[in-house]
Amino acid sequence: MFLTGAVFTDLFKDKIYNVWVVPGLFLGIGANLIRGQEFFYESILATGAALLILLPVYFFKGIAAGDVKLFMSAASFLTVQDTLSCILISFLIAGVISVAVIILKRNKQRYIHFAVPILMSVLFVAGGVL
Numbered sequence: 001m002f003l004t005g006a007v008f009t010d011l012f013k014d015k016i017y018n019v020w021v022v023p024g025l026f027l028g029i030g031a032n033l034i035r036g037q038e039f040f041y042e043s044i045l046a047t048g049a050a051l052l053i054l055l056p057v058y059f060f061k062g063i064a065a066g067d068v069k070l071f072m073s074a075a076s077f078l079t080v081q082d083t084l085s086c087i088l089i090s091f092l093i094a095g096v097i098s099v100a101v102i103i104l105k106r107n108k109q110r111y112i113h114f115a116v117p118i119l120m121s122v123l124f125v126a127g128g129v130l
Helices: 002-013 018-035 037-059 065-075 080-105 115-126
Strands: none
Touching: 002 018, 002 065, 002 115, 018 037, 018 065, 037 065, 037 080, 065 080, 065 115, 080 115
C-alpha cells in the first residue's frame, strides 16, 4: 500500500513523501521482529544493503533521496537476495521506460519517476515472477 501511495505522489506531485516511507520502514522491520530474530536481522541487512548500494547512485544524481528511502522501506520487507534482485530489475525497468519515453515523445526528459520501477520490481520479485 505504501509503495502505491508513493507512486501516486511521485507521479502527480514529483515528490515521495515521508508519510509513505517511514511507516512502511517501521512496519517491515516490526513485522520481521515479530516473526523472529533471524527475520529481524535479515530485514535490517536488506535495508542496509539497499542504502549502501543506492547511496552512491544518489550522490551521482542517478536517483533522488526519496527513491533511496522508498527502496529502503521496501527492502525492510524483503531478504537481501530479493532486495538485490529488486534493485537490478528496477534499473532495467527504468531503462526500458526511458527508451520508450525517448522514442514515443521524442524528447529527452531529464528524469523519470523511479517509484514506478521500484513498485514493479517489488511486485515481480515478491510475487515470484522473477
